[in-house]
Amino acid sequence: MIQKFISLLSFLLVSCSLFAQRPGYWQQAVDYKMDIDVNESTFQYAGNMTLKYSNNSSRALSKVYFHLYLNAFQPGSMMDYRLSNISDPDARMTNNLGTKEKPQYQSRIATLTPDQIGYQKVKSLRVNGTDATFKTDGTILEVTLPRAIAAGETATFEMTWDAQVPEQIRRTGRNSKEGVALSMAQWYPKMAHFDDYGWHLDEYVAREFIAPFGNFDVTIHINKDYVVGASGKLQNPLAVKGYNKKAKVQHKDGKATWNFKAENIHDFVWAADPKFVVDSAKSQGGVSVYTVYIPSSAAVKENWKTALTMATEFFDFCSTRFGAYPWPTYSIVQGGDGGMEYGTATLVTGGRDIKSLVGVIFHEAAHSWYQHLFGINETVDEWFDEGFTSYVEELAFQQIFEKKGAIETNPVIAAYRAYYKLALSGKEEPMSLLADYYNTNYGYSNQAYNKGQVLAQQLGYIIGQENLDKTFLKFYELWKFKHPTPNDFKRVAEDISGINLKWYFNLFINTTRTIDYGILGVNDNVIQLRNKGGIAMPIDLLVEYQDGSKELFYIPLREMRGEKPAENFSIYQGVKRTVLEDWFWTNPLYQVKVGKAIKKVTIDPSLRLADVESSDNVLTL
Template identity: 25%
Template sequence: MKKFLLLVTLTTNLSLAFAQSNYDAKEAFNPQFYPYPGNDFRSASGEPGPRYWQNRADYKISCNLDTATHRVSGEVEISYTNNSPDNLKFLWLQIDQNIYRKDSRATATTTEAGGRWANGEFTDGQLIRSVTADYNGKKYNAQFTVADTRLQIWLQESLKSSGGKIRLTIPFEFTIPEYGTDRMGRLNTQNGWIYETAQWFPRLCVYDDIQGWNVMPYLGAGEFYLEYGDIEFSITTPADMIVVGSGELLNPQECFSADQLKKYNDAKNSDKTVTIRSASDVSDKKIQTKKSNTWKFKIINARDAAWAASKAFILDAAKINLPGGKRSMAISAYPVESTKDRKGIDWRRSTEMVKASIEHYSEKWFEYPYPAAINVAGIVGGMEYPGIVFCSSSSVGASLWGVTDHEFGHTWFPMIVGSNERKYAWMDEGFNTFINDLSTDAFLNGQFKDKSFMGDPVSPFMVKYTFGEKMDGLYTMPDVMQQDNVGVAAYMKPAQMLHLLRDQILGQDRFDRAFKEYIQRWAFKHPTPWDFFHTMENVAGEDLSWFWRSWVLNTWKLDQSVKEVKYVKNDPAKGAMITLENLEKMPLPVSILIREVNGKEHKMNLPVEIWQRGALYTLNVAVSSEIKEVVLDPEKKLPDWNRDNNKWKKPF
C-alpha cells in the first residue's frame, strides 16, 4: 500500500511539473470585445443615448377573489404608449397563468425529476374571452391569438411611432393553484387560506431597440422582462380578509377597523414595529357587518404588481427612513404558525428586517422608490415583485433574514434596473446576491453573516464545483441551465465575480462608484450586458474585457503556478528569478509571498498585464539569502483550480 501511494504521489508531482498550459494570451486580451459600437440609443460610455426610448404600459385593474373556488376574475384596462420609431401592427402580451395548463410548454419541458418550477397541479390557465381596442376614437373588438403564455393582438390600424397611444380592455379569470411553481399559490393555515397572487393580469411584452418584441415563453426558471408604468388595482374579497399589495393602499379607512387604522397610522411614524392586527384579532370571531371589502392600491413607475390576501394574517409595520428625507413603510403579513420559534427570531422580527434591508440599500446604492415594502409569509419559498415579496412561512433566524433581504434586494435588480431576466439571470440574481452579502455584513453587526459560497479562504471543493466541466456558464439562459446549476451559475458565481472585481481588481471605492453609477443611469430602463460592461469600464477607468470574457462569456478557470526559482549566476546575492505560469485560460492579477531562509519576507501584487504576452512571466526579486518558499495567493482569495502548484519550497 505504501509503495502504491508513493507511486501515485510521484506520478502526480510529475504531471504537475510538466502540465501543459491551456492559456492563450491573444484570446484573453483580444482587442475586439464589444459586438456593436455606441449609437444614439446606447452610448459607448454605457449611458442611455440621447435618442434612447422605451415604451410604456399603464394599467387599471379591478378583480374579485372567490374563496370558495380560489378563482380570480376581473378586467384590466391597459394604456399603451409606443415611443419606438416603428409603427406597430400588432402587440404581444404575457399571460403567465397559462404555465399552469396541462398542455403548456412548461409542463412539456419539466424534467422527470420535477423541481422547483414543476406544476404540482393544473388549472385552465388564463381565460381570455375578448379584447377591446380603442384607438384614434375608434373602438372595436380586436382579433387575438393565444400562443402558450403569450397573447398577440392584431390592430385594425397600426399604432403610430413616437408617442402613439392605444387603450385595451381585457376581461380575464383564472384559478389560483395551490403551488404555483414557487412564484405564487395558496397555503392552508389553521385560520384560513393565504393567497399569494402574482403574474395575474395580462402584461405587455417589452418592445425594445435590441430585439423588437421580446416574446420568449414563460417556462418557469426564466423570470420577467416588462415595461414600466403606473398600476392601479382593486381587489374585492370577503370582509374578514386582510389584503396587502404593491404600492400605496389608497383607502385604509374603508378597509381597517378604527383601532387598526389608528395603529396603521402610528406605524408610519414609528421606528419600532407596531402590531396592527394581532394573533388575538385573527382568532376573534366577530360577526361582520358587511360581506366584502374592496382594497385599492396604486404603484407608480413599476413593471409589475402583486398582492396577497388572507383572514389568517397578523399584520405589523414600521416606518422606513430614506436618505432623501422621504419615508416608506415596512409591513409584514403572516399567520400565527409563523410565530413559534423558541428563540423569537421568527416572523415577529420580519418588519425589523425589512426596514434594515431597505434602509441599507437606499443609503448604499439608490433610494427605495415605493411607499411600502411588504413581506408576506406563505407557501412560496422566496419571490419578489415591486413593493411586495413572498417568503416561506416556515423561515426563522438567519434563513428568514436571508430570504427577506434577498427578495427585497431584487428591488434594485431588476425592479429599478430593468434587465431582461428571461435571458440574463446573472444580471439580477447575481447582482442581488452580491449586494445581499454587503447588507448582511451590516445587519446587526453581522449577526447572520455567513461565509461566502466559495468560503474565506476560498474552498477548493467549491472551486471544483463552480468551475467544473458540468457547470453552466453565466451567459446561459436560466431555462437552458441544468436545474442543479442555477444556484451557482445565476446567483453565486456572478456574486463571486463582483466581489473579486471589487476587492482584488478595482478596489472598493472605484467599484462602488461605477456600480452606483450603473444603477443611476439605468434606473427604470432596460440595460443589456454590454451597457453594464461599458459603464463599469468607463467609470472605473479600466479595460475589463479580459475579465468579462473569462467570467461571463466563457466558463474559463484559473490556475496560477510557480514554475521554477533560479538565482542570477547561481548567486542569491545577485537576485532571484521566479517564473510563474498561467496554466488555464483565465488571467487574473497575482499576489505573491516570498520567504527567505534568513526570515525576510516580500509581498508583491502583480497586475493582470503580466499575462498579456503569454503564459510565462519571470519576476526578478532582490533577495539577501536563498529563498525558502514562494506562495501565490497566500490569503487564498482567488478561485484557483489547483492550489498544489501555488507553492514552491526550497529542496533540502
Template identity: 30%
Template structure:
C-alpha cells in the same frame, strides 16, 4: 539604459540557465484571450460608454385593474385597462401581451417541457385564463381581434399606434382558478386560520418592445422569469371583509379598509424604528380589529414607475410594520404579513427588522429605494420578488429567513429598478443581487449571519464538473443542477472579484453606482453593463468578461519556483488555467517581515508564464499567491513556495 533595463536584458540571455524557468522573450502570443469577444460598438440608442444614447426609447404601459378574490371557488375575476404609449420610432399595428396564468394548463409549453420527475417549477395544470370583451382602441377606432398562443396574446388594432408618442388603450375581462402550486412563485397555502393567497403574474401584461430584438415574446416555461416595461399601476382588490390585503405600492383608502385601531398603529409604525404590531397574534380572529363585519372590502393601491405589482390576501395574517429611513430624508414603511405558524422571535417576528435593514442598506450603498412600502409575505414559496413585495417561505427561520428576505428585497434593485431581461439573462438579476446580498449580510448586526461569498474556495469543486455550463446559458434550458451557480453564484463571484481583486473598492463602486443610476427604470443589455463598467472604472476587461461570463474555463495561477539570482530572486509564475488574473503575492522573509507585490494582468498577454525579478537583500522564506484567498483558484496546492508552505502554517 537604466539599471532595471540592464537586468532585463541580462535575464533574457541568462535566465534560461535557471532550472524550470523559461526565457520571457521566446513565448508565443496570448493576445486572443485579451481581444474583444463580442460586438460592442455604440449607436444612437446605446452608447459605447454604456449609457442610454440620445435616441434611447422605451415604451410605457399604465394599468388600471379591478379584481375580485373568491375564497370559496378560489378564483380571481377582473377587468383591466392598459394605456400603452408607443415611444418607438415605428408605427405598431399590434402589440404582444403575456398571459402568464396559461402556464397552468395541461397542454402549456411549460407543462409539456417539465420532466416526468418534476422540478422546482412544477405547477397546477387545471388553470388558465378566460378572456372576454377585449377592446383595443386607437383614436376613434376599436378592434376586438386577438390571437392567444400559450402564454402570449397578440392584440391587433384597426389603425396603427403612431410612432414617437402615439397611444392606445386595451381593455378586457379575465378570470382564472388560482393555483395551489404556482411554480414556487405564487399560489395558495392553507394554514390553521385560513388560506394565504400569494398573487403574482395575476393579470394580462404587455410584453417589451425594445431596440435590440423587437418584441420580446419568449414563452413562460419555468426558470426564466420576467421582462416588462415601466408605468403606473392603480389597482383595486375586492376580498372578503375579514381578509387583510397587502400589495405593491401605497394603500390609497386606509379609512375604508382599516379599523381606527389599526390605522392608529400604522401611524405609530410610520415613526418607529422598532417593529409595531398592526394586528397582533391574538387578534387574528378578533372581529373588532376589522373595519367591517360582513360582505367584502375593496383595497385600493397605487405604485408609480414600476414594472409589475403583486399582492397577498388572507384572514390568517399577523401584520406588523416599522419605518424605513432613506438617504434623502424620505420615509418608507417595512411590513410583514404571516400566519401564527410562522410566528416567533427566531422566525417571522424578525421579518420587519430584516426588511428594514435590507432596504436601508441598499438605499445607502447603491441607489435610494423609490417606493412607499416594502412588504414581506409568508407563503408556500421558497422566495420570489416583485416591486415592493416579496413572498418568502412561511417555514424559514433565523439565518434562512434573513437570507431569503434580504435576497428578495435586493431584487428591488435588480431587476426592478435596473430593468434587465430576466427571461434571457438570469445572471443580470440573480447574480447581481447575490453580489449585493454579500455586503448587506456583512453589514446586518455586524455580521450576525454568514455570507456564502466568504467561502468561494469551497465552491471550486463545481468548476471542475465536466457538466458545468456557462453563465450565458439560457435559463430555461440550463441544467437545474447548474442553475444556482450560473445564475446566482458565479456571476456574483465575478463581481466580487472585480471589486475585491481586480479594480478595488473605490473604482468598482463608482462604476457600479453609475451603472445603476444610468439604467434606473430602463432596459440595459449585457453589453451596456460591460461598456459602462469599463468606461467608468477605466479598465479594459474583455479578458474577464470573455473568460468568466462567457466561458467555462477556470482560474489556476501557479508558482513554478523561486530561485536566487545575482543577489536577488526570480519568482517563476504560470497561468495554468483558462482565465488570466492579476497576481497578488505575499513574500515572507527569514526575519519575519512580509511584503506584498501585485503584477498586472498584462503579464499574461505574451503567454502563460512569467518571471518576476524580486530585488531584495533579504533571504526569502516563502511566497504565497492570493494571500487573502479571494480567487476561486481550482488548484491552490500550487499557490505557494515552498510546496509544503500551506501544511506548515
C-alpha cells in the same frame, strides 16, 4: 477668466460623455388600472383592465403581445413537459414516484384536474375604442391591432378576462403548504416587453421575467374577512382589515374593496388570507416596511418581529452602498413556495428559523436594486439579476445579522466554492445561455446565483474594491428605472477605473473556461509562475521574506491597458507594493525576481481570484 470657464465647460462635457447612456436609448411605458372581483370559494376572479401603452420606439407596431402566465399550470403545457424531461426537476413542482436512489419524477401539473388548473381567458379587448383580434397560444396572447400604434403614440387598451388560480405549484397559487389562501403572482395579463431586440415572447416554463416600467392602480374586491398584502401603497387603510387599529371595515355584499397604487415598477403582486396580520416599521431613510404574515406560533411571530427590524436596517445599508431606495413602501408578504421578488414587494415562505427568514427577506429585498430598479432581462442575463442580488444580500447579511463590522477581502467565498464545484462538475454551461435552456437546474442555479456573485467580487479584484463600490453607485445614477445590459455595467466600470474589461466579461460570461494559476517554484530568488487555465488575469503576489518583511507584487494583464490602485486591506497594511511589467495571455509563464531570501509566496491572499485549483497558489520554503 473666460479661458478658465471654457476649460471647465470642456471638462464637464467630456465627463458627461464618459458616463452617457447608449445613444438613442428608449423604452416603452405602461399605465395599468385594474379592477378585480374575487370569488375566494372557487379560487376564480373576474378582471377588468384599462392599459395605456406608450410606444416610444421608432417603429409602428401592428401587433402587441401579453403574457398569460397562469395558463402554464395546465396538463400538456410547456412547463408540464419541461418538468417531465429535465433530469433534475424542481422538487416543489414534482412528485417522486420512485426512490431517493432511483427517482421517478412526475410533474404535479400533469395531475391537475379542471378545477385545480390555472387559466386566464380573455373575453374582450378593445384598442382606442375599436375591437381588436386576438388569439391565445400557450402563455402568450397575440393581439392584431385594428390600427398600428405609431412611433411616439400612446394607445389605450380595454380588456376583460376571467381567471382561475391554480393549486400552489410555483410562485403563484392557492392553498400553499403554509396555509396561505391566495398567492397572486403573475396573475394579470401582462404586456410583453419590446425593445431594440424586438418582442420578448418567452413561454413560461418557471424561470423569470422582463417587462416595461409603468404605473399600477389596482382595486381588489374580496371577502371582508381577508387581509391583503400587495405591491405599492394602500390607499384606503381605514376601510379594510389589518392596517389601522381605527379601521372600520367597509363592505358591500360581504366584500371589502382594497386599492393599491405604485409608480414606476414593472410587476405587481398580492396575497390574501383571513389569518394574516400586519406589522410595520420605518427605516431611517424613510421607507415604510410592512410585514404581512400568519402568526402560526409564538416563535414565528417573534421571528417576523425581529426580521422586520432588520429589514429596515437593510434598506438603509443598501441605500448607502447601492443607491437610494426610491419608493415609499416595501411589503414582505407570506406566500408562494420560497421567495420571489416583485415591484416594492416580495412573497416569502414564513415558517422559517430566524436566519433563514432574514436571509430570504434580504435576498428578495435586494432584488429591489438588481431587478426592479434596473429592469434587467432575467430571461437572458439571469446572473446579472440573481448573482448581483446575492452579492448585495451577502454583504448586508454579514453586517446586519452577523454583525461582522467592516468586511475585508472576500465576503462571498462560499459562492466561489460553489462555483468551483460547478466548474469541475462537467455540468457548467456559459452564463450567456438563455435562462430557460439550461440542461440542468443545478447548472442554472449555480451559475446564476454563485458564478454571478463571483463575477462581481472578482471585478473588484481586477479594478480595485473602491472602484467597484463607485461603479455600483454610478451605475445606479445612470440606469435606475431603465433596462441596462451587462455591457452597460461594464462600460461604467471601465469609465470609473480606466481599465479595459472586454476580455473579462467576454470570457467569464460567454465561455466555461476557468482560471488556474500556479507557483512552479523558486530558484535563486526568482519566482516562476504559470497560467494553466483558459482565462488570463492580473496577479497580486505576496512575498514574505526570511527577514520578516513583506512585499506585494502587482502584475497587471496587458489587455487591461491600465492598473488597479493600491487597496487598503489590513493584510496589505505596511506592505511595500511594487508594480511589475504587464503579463500577456499568449505567454503562459512569468518570472518575478526579488532581492532577498524568500520564506513564502502567495498568489492572491485576498482569495478573490476565482482559481479553480488553488493548491499550488501558496509555496512555503
